Amino acid sequence: MRHVISVLVDNQPGVLSRVSGLFSGRGFNIESLNVAETLDPSISRMTLVTRGNDQIIEQIIKQLNKLVNVIKVFDLTGSDYVDREMALIKVNANASSRAEVLRIVEIFRGRVVDVSPKSYTLEVTGDDKKMRAAIDLLAPFGIMEIVRTGPVAISRTKKNGPNSSQRREKEPQD
């Protein structure tokens, strides 16, 4: 199953390498990974998308927590959250197709960010489903190049996310 995991880490050199090394070294997969500073400049947030069964996801969360530079780990999947990604799409646009491309861009509330005689470069933002729909509709015109950010996600409920630090083993409340 696909999981969106949000990780707060020390904003220090080498931390990204520790996280990516953990995934490659233990054979976990990363579909996408995003890193940027938070309001506190000493902390960065990573949003990563991964796949695996419950046992693998549990290991991923525990292994992330074990890294000394990892402050908190939240598994957003299964909770109420919003995620968005952005794509820059360079698509063929000649005299006959320009109008149709623009119409599609409008439907997806995207923007044209660059124009050349034979192409448009579009900016589209949305969740995974919307991105796929936009790409499917633009494909017939001929997509020359596409650059995607991968999703970033935020919890709708509490600050930082639904689960507190999952450093401890899941234990029932007494």
Next chain:
Amino acid sequence: MKKTGAEILLESLKQEGVDTIFGFPGGAVLNIYDTLLRYSEEIRHILVRHEQGAVHAADGYARSSGKVGVCLVTSGPGATNTVTGVATAYMDSVPLVVLTGQVPTLLIGNDAFQEADIVGITRPCTKHNYLVKDVRDLALIVKQAFHLARTGRPGPILVDLPKDVMADSTEFSYPSKIKMRSYNPTYQGHAGQIKRAVKLIAKAHKPLIYAGGGVILSNASKELTALGQKFSIPVTTTLMGLGSFPGNHPLFLGMVGMHGTFPANMSITHCDLLIAIGARFDDRVTGKVEAFSPHSKKIHIDIDPTSISKNVPVDIPIVGDAKNVLKSMLKSFEEEPAQDWSKMRADWLKQIGEWKRTSPLTYNSGPGLKPQFVIQKINEITGDDVIITTEVGQNQMWTAQFFSFTKPRTLITSGGLGTMGFGFPAAIGAQVAFPEKIVIDIAGDGSFQMNVQELATAVQYNLPVKVAILNNHCLGMVRQWQQLFCDKRYSHTVFEVIPDFVKLAEAYGAVGLRATKSEEVEPVIREALSLRRPVVMDFVIDPSECVYPMVPAGAPLTEMLLV
């Protein structure tokens, strides 16, 4: 008053109680070594002959004493030569601080002479590592390094020290306390989980304790022994757990796993409750995971949450320090109604007694000298007041099987990584920690040759380490696998050339002795022990001898090949 980076480093080591370091100098650590001369009264430096020897010696020092082992090496090749040792310590959770020199900060990344990205290289095999870029961060980093090494699940920490940072100076004050927001190991087990575990143990008719190296690391042998003894629970251990429970106790079943004993492997398969303490369900223990202990509920006590339910799903996980958790469990037992535990488990203990009787550890005595006999003789002569290190392979498994370890920290062996060449330098480290104890490396001829250069170290510091080579002129364990699984095609496992170990020892200034017949074994051991010098004992053994029982890799534990 300002101090240089090198002075701050050594002052910080003193503050951490370090009185011994193992090392090898070089260009990038010139300043540190120069300053070290002024600290020679307080910090003893053991000069090894290869950096791998330094890190294994620091490891042996740490495992035998429970203190943090420290080693100091130069940049580039000095640093990369420690990697095997660092990985060895990481797999077995040994507290180490490895100090590596680095080229000056301005040259980092320029492919400078003797430059290696050792922080990058060791990221996956250290608990954590640091590159010190500013002398003002140095004291705090050293403090953190020792804190991380010895707390939680212990492990090696590497600190990379650029040459200019060591020459630079700043005001020195050593932090007295430490708080790391992202590092808070759990020491106390969850009270509710402990209660649940105790209830399960109280009800179990066929319980079994499976103890690992974590029991030794947390100094919980007393509590483990109390739990087993009070409630009549038989105990098996992993290789790393040998010595955590008295090897001569009637409830002890011997080691479990690939070369585990028949009663241990049968008990773990047939128990109704498995209590894993400080062990991690390694593939050499479980055999085929799907067939591992199929009828049991499982309790797992471990300080590292990632060890829990990693390989085998667990019913009652308890994250915490083994000693604390076992203490709480023993206390919690007082609230349970008293029972005659040995009576309740009589059938189970009877069954185990049967297994012990029908299939004990044994070997065929043949015409040649048998390695098992040598190990039993060493055990008989030294008793239990001895520290045994091993290399890796048949020598290691025979030691685990035929030497009876009754106290913790008396067996020092590379369990997780399985590092050949570990045992001899580790024995040197243990001998430095305990100058008066008998320290014996039980070796193979293959493994011993991997770090034989450390004979010079043992001789230089007059460390009376003994090496017992079980010499079969081949890489015995690999040859055993080839015999069993490759139709006896012995591809590159038989040494055509081997040194004369007696002459080799003498060339280094040590003593060399040899035994080729059973009756020569005891006199050789006694002579070696009578000398306060490093001694190499060359026991020329029957090369066809194999380690049994053996469970083929990936097979269920009940499929044992017996003698």
